[in-house]
Amino acid sequence: MKYFLLILIALPTVEIAVLLFTGRTIGFWPTLALMISTGVIGAYLAKQQGLETLRKAQEQMRYGQVPGSALLDGICVLVGGTLLLTPGFVSDLFGLFLLLPPTRKIIKPLLLKLLRNMIDKGNITIIR
Template sequence: MRLPLVLFLIAPLIEIASFIIVGQAIGVLPTLALIVLSAVAGVALLRFQGAGILRRLQSEAQRGVDPGRELVHAALLVVAAFLLIVPGFFGDIIGILLFLPFIRDFAWRLIKPRIVVSRGFADGGFRTARRPDDNVVDLGDDEFQREPGSQPGKPDSPWRDQRIGRE
């Protein structure tokens, strides 16, 4: 918990120092031009890469493949674009690194053991990821029937108290 707080407090100091160093090396106007250029590049890369990620997510969802990797890549691309848009050279360097696929793959390998992806809205209903040891049998519409005597609008339930008529 302390590490993010320290980074949050130190990052602005690093950015201010980088502005001073770059400004002394190339001048004020070129420094400001670099800041504006990096923001424009961040917006452009987000639009270009974002559309590609959405296409890959859609194709993986259609194939039934685990979308976890693409979701992490998408999140890292958003962070990278945000770091490019926000003024600062240190953040720009980190943002440019996050646009490299092998860096995102490395981050995916670090994050993968901690992520559980649940499937949702498959076949018209919401399903969560099941463990292999669950004793659940999914039946199709043609594989079951209602018992005679069920009330219209109120399906029979094993939890219904038949004597009282309450669930």
């Protein structure tokens, strides 16, 4: 959380620089079309992956299991879909990374470790 302000300033700056570079390289209209198409593709992928994650969570609950893995998938899909809908190519890259199941397998252990650290430090409280 201590790097939040740095990310809040740096990420939009990088996004604008990449958009300007892309606009100069391929032109304004192709850049705009590419941005719109990534938003549409992102919405489609987020819906598809979100429904698949929901189906997996329901199946796990039907068999009496806690849908922990499906919940982590759901978090990744939600954040990834939001990033793909946000204008900019850097956020689209991160969003795509979170939406695709093979790359999501890389992120889930890191996310689980982060959540466990936050719980151990008392930043997140679990009520049972």
